[in-house]
Amino acid sequence: MASLGERLAEARKAGHQLARAPERRKVAVAAFVDELAPADRPSLFPDARSVAAFEDPIGTITATRETAPGRQTVDVRVPAGLVLADAPAVDLIAAAIAAGDALALTGADDRLALARQALETAGLPVQALLALETGEGEEAGAHADRVIGGPSPSRDRTGACHVFVDGAADVDEALAVCREALTGEPQAVQADTVLVHEALEGALLPALGEALAETGIEPVAGEVARRRLSRARPAERATWLGRSGSRAVGVRVVGSVTEALAHVHAHGSGRSEAIVTAEPSAAESFLLGAEAEHAVLNGPTTLGAQPRPPRDTVEPDAVDVEALTATRSLHLPAPEEAPAATLAERLDRALRPR
Missing domain, CATH: 3.40.309.10 (Aldehyde Dehydrogenase; Chain A, domain 2)
Structure with missing residues (x-):
């Protein structure tokens, strides 16, 4: 069996693939929620149903500021990375997939298996959802970017x-x-x-x-x-x-x-x-x-x-897609014309002036 470090690295790598496939993430979340909460039972998992209707957050611009002549800093939403949680709550699993994260769970059950099946159906790597063995939670926490119900781990600045x-x-x-x-x-x-x-x-x-x-x-x-x-x-x-x-x-x-x-x-x-x-x-x-x-x-x-x-603690009862994202500061050439609404448009204007 691979070591915990190797399995976490594989999960993180799979999460990167999720982040680059927004349409497939939508398919996976919908398949997972529909399996557990069929349309004829609307009272089941209302929070997960809300997640299933998500607008993809990755690349969303949250702030822009001029930082130097000809330069600007743009804050955007990105996946949190590797998320660690104790319980396989349906809304948590759905939100992690929607946010393009890797998720490591210490209390995995059949719901995780269903979610992995939904990833496979959508053509996404199932390794993004990892079931931890007994006693692996503490070590996994040292590698995590976000811990549900706990403080954000301190970052390892080596590298x-x-x-x-x-x-x-x-x-x-x-x-x-x-x-x-x-x-x-x-x-x-x-x-x-x-x-x-x-x-x-x-x-x-x-x-x-x-x-x-x-x-x-x-x-x-x-x-x-x-x-x-x-x-x-x-x-x-x-x-x-x-x-x-x-x-x-x-x-x-x-x-x-x-x-x-x-x-x-x-x-x-x-x-x-x-x-x-x-x-x-x-x-x-x-x-x-x-x-x-x-x-x-x-x-x-x-x-x-x-x-x-560091981000504030994410409580288990307050998990949504936004809670499982992070903010990255992008330092860009400032476009000569008014900034566009999306990151793709801003990059196009910055690199291909009209």
Whole structure:
């Protein structure tokens, strides 16, 4: 049997897939609630019925503020992440699926099995709903992002901050962002790793190597990146956790936004992540999927410097979809025209000026 840490990591990974599939989440929630509360029995599970009619919260803008010339910060709803609860209440399970969360339960029963069946029917990974074994609750709580009926867990600040240079990035802009992310203040959110899309491997890495040499920063690179960085030493596991040394940076080539996010999920600190791109869809995928308090578009990780306050305790009798989401601050170029209502429209205007 896999270890608890491995099962929680698998659940979290499955939760990421839920978050990217809003229509399938709706199908899964409806199938789960209909199975337990048929239409001819409207008095059953009224809270779960309310959840089943949810409007997808992911990407909803909750606040906007100007933070610097030409920049703005936009707060958006994102999944809470990994949620831990004692009892498999129907409304809790439905709300977790609706919010795109992974859910670990210490008191699982047939309702969890029905919910997993609903996920499978909707084409979603059943691993997002995890039944814990006796005695695993305390250890699971140390990994959770939200505990129902308890305070928000303190965040583990180990791990790295990343700059991902997408294949649609401008090379000169990417070099400027990387330089600022590696040398700017505050040091706590300086980038520890640069992820480079394989489409820009030849154009960016030699120039990045020269820029690093000028600043006295040593590249510690994966096998593919070392072909373009002659003075790089081989990366080790500690490299990707931000432990290469104060004057070193990890460099890795990836094949897609999805691969970049997988690296961030495995090694990120949860503080600040950045993407350089001219493609709105790539920007949206990374900014919403990066699983950090701050995410930056076409700017350095150092823009995301302020830790967010912990969320208040979520009581078991006050669970709804919004209670199982979190807020992420996105640091974006300010559009020249009036801001749009949705995040997708804002990104399109910021990256493709009319």
